[in-house]
Amino acid sequence: MDPFRITSKKVLTLVMVIDKDQKKILLGYKKRGFGAHLWNGFGGKVEPGETPKEGAHRELEEEAGITVTPENLKKAGILLFLFENDPVALETHIYTAYEHDGQIRECDEMRPQWFDFAAIPFDQMWEDDKIWLPLLLKGQDPFFGRMYFKRKSIGEQEQVDAISSASSSADATLANHSTTMTSTPFTKAEPKPFYMSDYHLELDLTGVPKDVALDGTVASFEN
Numbered sequence: 481m482d483p484f485r486i487t488s489k490k491v492l493t494l495v496m497v498i499d500k501d502q503k504k505i506l507l508g509y510k511k512r513g514f515g516a517h518l519w520n521g522f523g524g525k526v527e528p529g530e531t532p533k534e535g536a537h538r539e540l541e542e543e544a545g546i547t548v549t550p551e552n553l554k555k556a557g558i559l560l561f562l563f564e565n566d567p568v569a570l571e572t573h574i575y576t577a578y579e580h581d582g583q584i585r586e587c588d589e590m591r592p593q594w595f596d597f598a599a600i601p602f603d604q605m606w607e608d609d610k611i612w613l614p615l616l617l618k619g620q621d622p623f624f625g626r627m628y629f630k631r632k633s634i635g636e637q638e639q640v641d642a643i644s645s646a647s648s649s650a651d652a653t654l655a656n657h658s659t660t661m662t663s664t665p666f667t668k669a670e671p672k673p674f675y676m677s678d679y680h681l682e683l684d685l686t687g688v689p690k691d692v693a694l695d696g697t698v699a700s701f702e703n
C-alpha cells in the first residue's frame with residue numbers, strides 16, 4: 481500500500497509579506513497548533529464559501545493585523561503537502577503581498593517579525609520553505625509542487641538534524657550570504673515533528689495557463 485495515497489485534501493493559504501526596498505520579509509512565530517514553534521507566512525484553512533484568495537486576506541488580518549487589496553495579493557504557487565500514512569493532503573495556496581495597510585500586531589497564535597532576506601531562519605521553518613521561498617523572493621512565480629513528509633522517530637530526528645545542519649552550512653557558503661541576524665530570542669531550533677523525505681517542484685507552467693490538476697481534483701491558479 482502506498483503510504484502517500486490520499487483520498488481528500490484540505491485547502492490552506494500562506495501569505496508572504498515582503499518589503500522589496502528594504503529586502504525584508506514578514507514572518508510569524510506560530511505559538512500554538514499545527515507547525516507550532518516554527519516561523520512561517522500567515523494563513524490557515526479556507527472556510528466554506530470562501531475562495532483561497534478571500535481566505536488568505538482574512539487570515540492575514542486575523543494573524544498579523546494587516547490588510548492587502550485584492551490586486552496586491554498575488555498567487556505565487558500551489559504546493560500539495562502529503563504526510564506518510566495520512567490520507568488527507570494539504571493543498572496550500574501561496575501568495576505574495578508587496579504592499580499592505582494597517583499596523584502589524586501580535587495575536588494569540590502568531591508573533592510577527594521582519595527578517596532580512598539574508599537572515600531568514602530556515603532551520604526554524606518547515607523544511608519545504610527553503611526550497612520554494614528563495615524562488616518566490618527572486619520573483620520566479622508561479623510554482624507548483626508536491627512535498628512528501630515522514631513522521632520523525634527519535635533516532636531519525638538526530639540523523640536528519642545532522643544532515644540538514646551540514647547542508648545548510650554548505651548552502652550558506654555557496655550563496656555567500658551575510659550572517660547578520662535580526663533580533664530573535666530563539667537560539668536553538670525546536671524539534672520538528674516531520675521531515676521532508678522527497679519533493680517534486682514544477683516551475684514551467686506554460687502548458688497550464690490557469691488550472692493545475694491535483695490527483696483528480698483541480699486547483700485554480702486564478703484566485
Ligand SMILES: CNc1ncnc2c1ncn2[C@@H]1O[C@H](COP(=O)(O)OP(=O)(O)OP(=O)(O)O)[C@@H](O)[C@H]1O
Nearest residue numbers: 492493494513514515522523524525561572606608
Ligand atoms: C508541511 N509543510 C508546510 N510548509 C509550509 N507551511 C505549511 C506547511 N503545512 C502547513 N503550513 C501552513 O501552516 C498554516 C497552518 O494553519 P492552521 O493553523 O492549521 O490553520 P487555521 O489558522 O485555520 O487553524 P485553526 O483556526 O487554529 O484551526 C497554514 O498557513 C499553512 O499554509
